[in-house]
Amino acid sequence: MTPRRRATLRDIAAALDLSVNTVSRALAGKDAVSEETRERVRREADRLGYVPNTMARSLVLQNAMTIGLVITNPSNPFYARLISAIEARGRVHGYSLMLMVTEDSVDNERRVAEELMRWGVDGVLAVPVQHGTEHWERLGKSGTPVVLLNRDLPGLDADLVGVDYRDSARRATELLVAAGARDLYLVEEDLDISPVAERVRGFRDVLAEHGLTVGDDHLIKVPTRRREASSQPWDPIDSYAIGRDLARRVGPGSAVLAGNDYFALGLYRAFGEHGLRIPGDVAVVGHGDHPFAAYLAPPLTTVRLPAAQVGATAVDRLLELMARPGARAERDVSGSPRQILLPAEVVVRASTPEVP
Template sequence: MTPRRRATLRDIAAALDLSVNTVSRALAGKDAVSAETRERVRAEADRLGYVPNTMARSLVLQNAMTIGLVITNPSNPFYARLISAIEERGRVHGYSLMLMVTEDSADNERRVAEELMRWGVDGVLAVPVQHGIDHWERLGKSGTPVLLLNRDLPGLDADLVGVDYYDSARRATEHLVDGGARELYLVEEDLDISPVNERIRGFHAVLAERGIAVRDDHVLRVPTRRREASSQPWDPIDSYAVGRRLADRIEPGSAVLAGNDYFALGLYRAFTEHGLSIPGDVAVAGHGDHPFAAYLAPPLTTVRLPAARVGTTAVDRLLERMAGAPPADAPARTLLEADLVVRSSTAGPSAARTGGTS
């Protein structure tokens, strides 16, 4: 079956014995065309199934009305919420979204940056792999503003909008210490990225301030499965093995902060299989407030990340750059505060004081 050819302005003009220019002006609602002609043109356009060619229009106007969004993995619940917020905010301003995925591969990221340059998008929001800045610099020099999302990229002259992970880890760690824990552990993924590094920094800062000895084995790095199964950013099995080893030596009254709720899920199983009670023997907190967190037994204390606010703030800032807002002396860094959601997995003095449940 031969595909039907897409209707054009020329087809409408031929059917009505009008000029292409008249048809174009009629569809655009120009006053120079009579109401009767506009009605005839619109009716014929509907009959032929005419759809405006947005790409051709963008070539003429030098405006694609498209924002490029580069993320590492769409199956991460945080990025799923982020995508929705960005798409909705962009649509309000008339922009479509072009989504590109790098799977945390530097090679993929360079290819994606080149593709975005060829497509001529109006601006780019990027969660960077954090290996190399040349391709982002080329995109910026081509006239396409680039804004970083959730991860910093030192050396790149670009705005950043993300979560204040240093503060979120500090608040979660303080909550665990206030609950009576004197032996604390942080379970983090093994990627060298700014959110992980900032959470480690916040965790260490609280221990040092509270006079708790900081040892190398207080931070346990989980070898994630990203390299083997890129469609799943985390898997509880990644932290389950770490949790089993930790359960053999952890002292009663200790606490563990997980870098994401999936890691906390693996720790739950490891600890309970070992006969440890949560929170009786060990308190557990996470990051992300994923939908399952409130339904674990016991419900998980976790950090609720402001994904939607990150998305809308980033779009608004990018639109300012696209409209020609001059760069400041230094790129703007906007880090949004997360919310600590206290549930019974960390039941203790601090939970009683805040009364926080969700």
């Protein structure tokens, strides 16, 4: 079957015996076209199924009206909410979204950056793999502004919009200490990324301030399955095995801060099988406030991440940079790129004891 040829402005003009320029002006709502002619053009465009050629328009105006969004894994609930917020905010300003996924692969990220350059997107929001800056630098030199999302990339002259993970871990750890915990563990993913490093810093900050010391065996890295399967960034089984070992070590006054709610889910099962009560024997706090967190038994105390706010703020910052082509972005007094870190909220539920 031969595909139907796409209707053009020239087809509409020929059908109505009008010039192509008149048809173009009528569809664009420009002046110097009567309302009667405008209505005739609209009806004929509908009859022919005319759709404006956005790519051709972009070549003429040198404006694609498209934002590139590069993320590591769309099944991560945080990134799913982030995508929705970015799409909604961009749509308000007339921008479409081109979504690219890297699965935490540097090779994929390099390929994605090259594709975005070829497509000529107006700006890029990127959750970086955090290894290598050359491809992002080339994109920036081509005139396409780049704003980092959620993860920092040292060495790249680009702004960052994300969550204040150090503060979120601080406040979650403060809650556990205030509730009486003295033997604290941090269960984190094994990726070398800035959110993990910042949560470790926040956790350690609070312990140092309260004179509590922890050994390396209290900072537990979970060997995640990210490199084996792309459908799910985490799996409770990743932390379940660790939880079974941890259940034999914890005692009165113990508490665990998990880097995400999926890790907490695996710990729940391991602790339950070992006969430990939450929070009576061990308190648990998660990160993410995923939909299941409130329905665990007991409901999970966790950190609610401001995904929608991060997305909207990042789009606004990118639009600022896009509005000043060739101009150097505003920097802080040190001359460094701007970092906009938004606070998270600790949602207290029944997996932690009440604070006296």
